[in-house]
Structure formats: structure tokens, C-alpha cells
Amino acid sequence: MGDAETDGPAAVEPDSIAPSKRRPNVWVVLALAAALLAGALTVAWLVRPPATEASAAPTPTVTATPTRTATPAPTPTPTGFAANTASYDVSTLPQISVFAIIPALPVDDAAFTAPLPTHAVAKGIGAPVWADPTAEPVAYLPHEYPYDGTSVPVVEEQENWVKVLLTGRQAVPSQGNPAQTAGWMRKTDIDLAPTDTSVVVSISGRTIDIVRAGVPERIASDFAWGTDRTPTPLGRAFIMTTRVVPEYAYTRGHPIVYLSVQSPTLDGFGGADVAVTAFHYHDDRSGPISNGCLRVDPDAITKLSELPLGTPVIVNP
Template sequence: MGDAETDGPAADALAAPDAQPTAPAPAGRPWRVWLLAALAAVIVAGGLAAAWLLQPPVTEASAPPSPSPTRTATAEPSPTPTPTPTPTPTGFPANSAGYDVTTLPQVNVFAVIPGLAVDDAAFTAPLPLRAVALGVGAPVWADPTAQPVAYLPHEYPYDGTAVPVVEEQEHWVKVLLTGRQAVPSQGNPAQVAGWLRKSDVELAPNDATVVVSISGRTIDIVRGGVAERVATDFAWGTDRTPTPMGRAFIMTTRVVPEYGYTRGYPIVYLSTQSPTMDGFGGADVAVAAFHYHDDRSGPISNGCLRVDPTAITKLAELPLGTPVIVNP
């Protein structure tokens, strides 16, 4: 910023601080030195101001964030499990005793067993189930808290071993049976019933019920609540030999050529017997049945239900154990 003459002594002084002092500078030059010093001070001050202006202002955003409070996780209370209730046994208690059924009276169409109970709900529709005894046969109880009074065979020449269920419990089923408690001359010959252990039988669905109305002169086969009308006129028992009323079931179905009045159509035998006759036609039984007959209108039979060819054909197609309810 100066010339060589001004800078020369100053440079020497820096290089050789121990050198001898030179003569004082001329009197007219000090203002220039002060000017340079002032300019330098201004430059330094300006640089500091610029550096201060270039710093970013301290704001909330640039300030270090305060630490957020730590959130302590609160454990959700576990629901108390509801204990599964123990099922309450329904009906009669279980019976696991063993029995020699061959020592008991056999339930069949010819049997008269005083220990059997008469059906106590004659016009109540059975359940849609039928039972068949396992093994040789199943013990039958009139009272499941007592001893068995008979046994239902697994097979029998005259059938009657597939029986409808009228009540179901946890360990037991109540069923309709063939045979009688007594003959009419000695007691009550109505439809009988008994209890079987579930462990002694095989259960299967019953999908149809036959419903007869004497006063309405109709016979229907009912499946799933839908009725199929199979007869609108038929014959039934006289006042002296009435048709058994109430619920029963199809015991067996067979063609009997010797009975010419059937014209070769099958006879559908029921589990009920005459309420007034101990026997019929020389036999010890008086079984009610559906069958064909040329005379088939009104109260003219010995207790059977006489129907036309179409009706007997459809009735004969039903499985054994199918319930039948005969209404007045």
C-alpha cells in the first residue's frame, strides 16, 4: 500500500530486531500510518459484524429439543376366563350294570308282560328317531331306577325290533314296543312302552309318520311337516271291535297269500292289538293292520284299516319302526 521506500525500514526491523535504530521519520508522514491503522480496524470490525450477521438466529426450532417424557406402557388387564359349566346330567342316572338278557322275558307280538308300562302319552308325536337293539338284545326297563323287566331282541321272525323313540335323555331312550301288558279280558291291552339304555341300541332317523283321522276319513304320510294324502276313504273297526286309537308303529310288512281278501297286496301290521279281543282267527293275538279289501268304507272291520291299492302300496314302502298315530 506504500512504495518501496516506506516499506524498507519496517521490513528490516522485523528481520533484525537487534539492529541499531535509524533516524526518526520525517514529520509529515504519521497521518498516513494512522489512516492505515484506522482502515485496518474498520475492516476487522466489518468482518466481525459480517460473521455475526451470517450466524443463523437461535430459534425454538434450532434449539435442541427438550427430551419427551418417557411413556410407560400400561398392561391391559387380562380378562378372567369364565369357567365352562359342567353339563348337568338330564333324566335318569347312567346304568352300566351287565345283564343276561336271555333270563328276561322277550318282547314280541305274542308276549304278555305285566311288568311293561302302558304308553302314557298316546297322541303325542314320537321323536324322529328309531332304535334297534345291539348284540343279542337290549334290556327293557319300566323304571330305569329299578331292574329290567324284559328284553328287546335284535332280530325276531315277526319283526317289531325297530322301535320309535318317544323320549330321549342323556343316557336313556323311551320307546314303543310290541306285545301287551295284559289281554283285554284281564287288564289293559293298550300300546306298551319301555326304557332302553343308549349304550344298548343303535339310533337312526325316522323321516316319516303316518297320521290317520277316523272322523276326517284321511290317511297322510307326513315327512318334514309336509303331508302326503294317501287315502280319503277307508274302513275302520265297529263299535264291538274298534280300531286301537293313539300312537303305534309299523311292526312288520308282508304278503300273506292265504288271506285272499288282500288280493295279493301286502299287509302292514301295527304294534297295537284289539282293545276288545284277546285273540283272533284262532291265534293268541289280535293285531291291527293296514290292508287292502274290496269293502273299504266306514266302520265295518274287526279293527283293521282297509284301504285301496294306492294307499297300501305307499304304506308298505315305509320302513319298519315308522310311527303311526290313529286319531278318533
């Protein structure tokens, strides 16, 4: 590259002037000067020390992320009573119904606890019921029954079992505890369905509310309940059946909403072997004047009669 720059500018054109008349050519002198200057610059460039490169940006230090080993999800521990896969002939067991007295059935042990928002119905012709899931079944709940009581609220749920409220009694009042009965059923024997409605009664507050999805609707602010001799059963129960009974003239043709629980003092009533508590219409419907039933006005009994069977009812003092 240096030779080319020197030869180019320093080259002269062929002689065209006689020697005797030759003068210094100013253009030649300038060309020579330019050539010398270019050469000097070239030499200076060649001998100049190379420029110091800018300091390279430091390479960032990468900190290794610790390797995490995924922890496997723990296997769920079975809760509650162990599964029971035995087969049972339910026709050999006592049938649970409003008329049944089954001493082996336990009475409800948590009377004022709200049931779960679930109800159960037996599969097939019916399903066995246990007083103790570690023992043998003591009765069976039919899938259908003329007086209903077969759609039952769940009060406790486990992995393999549910505890439900039942119709019938452990004993009549004169011979034992007639309170609300309960029992255990296998989940494989039943169909479960959600329910979001309940009825809450306050005798001291003289109120009846229908509660849907946690929202109460006041349907009565006065009503009649049982006397001291024939008190209204307290605690939780459920709607067993709803029907119109024309023979009971005091209902004025309004439906009767029967509950699963019976009188704590009467073995029977009106010539029947049962003393079932119910909501019903009556002209006299204020204060402690009934045989245990809850007497309400036409609007209240209409709304109560529209509720599905198995709806929980809690009667508070």
C-alpha cells in the same frame, strides 16, 4: 464457517499495476462490499434466536384393557336316570314279541305325542328292558324276531337311557289294559339311527298322510276304520312288520302293514291269540265297518308297504 465466507470473497489478487498509476479498483470495492454484507448476514444468523419447534403432537393415552379370565365350561350335569352298568342274562327274562303278554310293561302314557326322529335296535341277541330304570329289568327285546317288531321308535331320550315303544301287550282286553306298551333301554345296549318319516291318520278327517322331513303327502282321502264294538286303537304305534298273506283273500294279494298295537276290545281274532291292527287293502273301504284295521286302496297300501319297519304311526280321532 464465518471465517471462510469472509476470507474467500475479500481476498485480492497480487499487485500488477504500478503504485503511481493505481486507481481504486471497482471490482475490489464490490468484493469488499459483498464481504461486509455476507459477514453481516452471518452475524445475524448466529445471533438469531433459534426457531421455536412446532408443538409436538400429544402422546395418546392408552387405556389398559381389563384382563379377563376365561371361565371354564361347566361340567354337564347328568340328566335323567343314573347309568346302570350291571350285566344281565337276557335269556332269563320274558321275550318281547307280538304274542307276549307282560304285565310288568307299562302302557304308553303320551299316546298323541309324536315320537322322536330316532329308532333303536338291540345289540347282540337282545337287550334288557325296564319298566323303571331304578329297578330291575322286566323283559328283553330281541335283536331279531320272525314277526319283526324289533326296530322300535324312541319317544324320550336321556343321557344314559331311551324310552321306546314296544310290541306285545300288558294284558288282553278282558283282563286289563291292552294299549300300546313302552319301556326303557340303556343306550349302551342299542344302536340308534335317525328316521324322518311317520304316518298320520285322522279318522274324523278321513285322511292318511305320509310325512317325510315335516312335509306331508296325502295318500288317502277316504278309508275304513273300526266299528264302535271293535274300534281302531287311537294314539301312537309303529310299523311292526309288512308281509303278503295269500290266505287272506280280501287283500287281493296286496301286502298287509301290521302295527305294534292291538285291538282294545278283542283278546284274539280269527282263531289267533292276537288281534293286531293293520293297514290293508279291502274292496269295502269307507266308514266305520272294520274290526279295527284301516282299509285302504291299492295305491295307499303300496306306499305304506314301502316304509321301513319302526316307522311311527299316529291315529287321531
